[in-house]
Amino acid sequence: SQTIHQWPATLVQPVGSPLSLECTVEGTSNPNLYWYRQAAGRGLQLLFYSVGIGQISSEVPQNLSASRPQDRQFILSSKKLLLSDSGFYLCAWGRVGKLFFGSGTQLSVL
Amino acid sequence: EDQVTQSPEALRLQEGESSSLNCSYTVSGLRGLFWYRQDPGKGPEFLFTLYSAGEEKEKERLKATLTKKESFLHITAPKPEDSATYLCAVLPGDSGGGADGLTFGKGTHLIIQP
Numbered sequence: 001s002q003t004i005h006q007w008p009a010t011l012v013q014p015v016g017s018p019l020s021l022e023c024t025v026e027g028t029s030n031p032n033l034y035w036y037r038q039a040a041g042r043g044l045q046l047l048f049y050s051v052g053i054g055q056i057s058s059e060v061p062q063n064l065s066a067s068r069p070q071d072r073q074f075i076l077s078s079k080k081l082l083l084s085d086s087g088f089y090l091c092a093w094g095r096v097g098k099l100f101f102g103s104g105t106q107l108s109v110l
Numbered sequence: 111e112d113q114v115t116q117s118p119e120a121l122r123l124q125e126g127e128s129s130s131l132n133c134s135y136t137v138s139g140l141r142g143l144f145w146y147r148q149d150p151g152k153g154p155e156f157l158f159t160l161y162s163a164g165e166e167k168e169k170e171r172l173k174a175t176l177t178k179k180e181s182f183l184h185i186t187a188p189k190p191e192d193s194a195t196y197l198c199a200v201l202p203g204d205s206g207g208g209a210d211g212l213t214f215g216k217g218t219h220l221i222i223q224p
Binding site: 092 | 114141142144146151152153154155156159197199201212213214215216217
C-alpha cells in the first residue's frame with residue numbers, strides 16, 4: 001500500500017531564516033507530487049506540483065521554491081522566511097484530483 | 111477564474127440530526143468534483159469523486175450529489191465521530207497547466223454534539 005511521510009510536524013522559525021520541508025512517498029512509482037498551503041481562514045492553496053524528477057511547476061509567485069531530487073522525494077525550501085509564510089503545509093500525491101495527503105507541517109514564522 | 115464556495119462555514123448539530131453541506135462552484139469545464147474530510151491538525155482524507163450532474167455517491171452516513179452548479183454532502187443521523195471540516199474541491203477541464211491541481215473551498219466545520 002502507498003504511504004506518504006512528511007516532516008517535521010511543527011516548526012517555529014524566525015523571520016529571515018531558511019526553510020526545508022521534506023516529503024517522501026512509498027509504494028508507488030512516478031507519482032504526481034504536490035505542495036499545498038493552508039492559511040488560517042483560507043482554503044488550501046496549491047503552491048507547487050511535479051510530474052517527474054527535476055520537473056517543478058509553480059502555481060503562484062512567492063518566497064518559496066521546490067525540488068524533486070528523486071522520484072518519490074519532494075522538498076519545499078526558502079532562503080529567507082517571511083511572516084506571511086506561516087501556515088499549514090501539506091504534501092500530497094495522486095492523479096486526476098484524487099489526492100493522498102501527508103500529515104502536514106505547522107510552520108510559525110516569528 | 112475557478113471558484114469554490116462552501117456554506118455554511120460552521121454547523122453544529124445534535125447527534126442524529128440530519129443536514130446538508132453546500133458547495134457551489136464556477137469552473138471552466140468540470141473534470142471532477144471532490145469531497146475531503148479533514149480532522150484538526152491532519153491532512154485531508156479523500157471521500158468522494160463526482161463527475162457529472164445527477165451522479166450520487168454514498169459512504170456510511172454520507173451521500174454526495176452533484177448538479178451543474180453545486181454539490182451537496184448529505185449527512186444522515188450523524189454521530190460525534192463525524193465531526194470534522196469537510197472540504198470541496200474542483201478539477202477544471204483546462205487543468206493541463208496544473209497537472210491535476212485542485213481548487214479547494216474553505217470548508218465547512220461540522221460539530222456533532224452527543
